[in-house]
Amino acid sequence: MLPSALSSFRVQNLTGAFLHRTLLSRVDVDLMVTVVCRPWNGERNAHKPWEGSIRMRQKLIAGIAALVFMGVTTLAVAQAPDALQLYRSGQYNAAVQATLAEIEQMPRNMNAYSVLGWSLLALNRNQEALEYGNRALGIARFDHRIVHIVAEANFRLNNNERALELYQQYTAIQPQGVHIPQVFFNMGELFIRMGEYNRADIAITTALHHNSESVNWWVRLGFVREQINDHEYAEAAYRQALGINPNHTAALQGLARVQAVVGG
Structure with a gap:
């Protein structure tokens, strides 16, 4: 029963990942189990029977010490x-x-x-x-x-350029990722910083496709469209913002600006 019990203990407690983080290797465990479980070899140690017994006990003690160390290590990890x-x-x-x-x-x-x-x-x-x-x-x-x-x-x-490169990489790696709406909006902000307003329009519109309830993004889209003199669609963006929050100051101001231009 002893070999079976030790083998079961080894399978349940000494997984590969666990052994990798300890001083006890798979070879050491196998050797320990073999030494403890094998019958005494009378022929090899017939002239000095006590030597095999001493060596066996020494290896068993070393193995038990290693297992105690692993238990302490596991407890420390669990308490982290x-x-x-x-x-x-x-x-x-x-x-x-x-x-x-x-x-x-x-x-x-x-x-x-x-x-x-x-x-x-x-x-x-x-x-x-x-x-x-x-x-x-x-x-x-x-x-x-x-x-x-x-x-x-x-x-x-x-x-800006490095951020844009990595945001684009993220959209390729994780096209349905949780950060996708914000990533596209941030890309739009980067294009604004670079003065590339048409690309900013595309990026922010894509962000709004994923999250159409952000009043600030609609306002930012209206601003971008003002920069490319697309006042009709700028007005539409500001109206979308005001549909979410009728008292949004920046949206009201933006709408007034584009209406003044169109009316003039």
């Missing part, structure tokens, strides 16, 4: 703070500290890099978000979460 939960509860500084500790233990942990980036952006620590995001891109170039984080950091830091 949940960085994602900290982020979701608005504890951004704590989330930053938790993710940095996770990355120190597992330098290629993309989940930790993602939560770290979101937390840094929430704290407006945009340069740090950019630096850690670029490091993460070096590990996983097409992780859509990291692409978006780095795009957002560049957008906030007025690195």
Whole structure:
């Protein structure tokens, strides 16, 4: 029964990923189980029977010590703070500290890099978000979460061309992603910064296709259309904004401007 019991313990508790994070390798475990479970070889140790028994006990003790160490390691991991939960509860500084500790233990942990980036952006620590995001891109170039984080950091830091490049990459990688409406709107803002108003019109119109309830986006679209002297459609955009919020100041002012131009 002893071999069966130990084999069951090994299968249930010593998974490949778990072993990888401990000092005990698969070979060590197999050796330990073999040593403990095999019958005593009388012929090999007939002249010194006590030697085999001593060696067996030594290996068993070493194996048990390693298992105790793994148990302590597992307990420490279980007690580590949940960085994602900290982020979701608005504890951004704590989330930053938790993710940095996770990355120190597992330098290629993309989940930790993602939560770290979101937390840094929430704290407006945009340069740090950019630096850690670029490091993460070096590990996983097409992780859509990291692409978006780095795009957002560049957008906030007025690195317009790089931000635009990464936003476009995000739309290709994650065309139905949760950030798609905001990404297209931000692309429109980037085109405005660059003076490319026709492209801004297309980008913001696409954003509104995904989310037509944003009064500010309709106002921004009206402004863009004013810049290209498309007053009829600028008026339509301002009216859409006022349909959502009849008292929106910028929309009322925009509508008055285009009506003055058309009337004149």
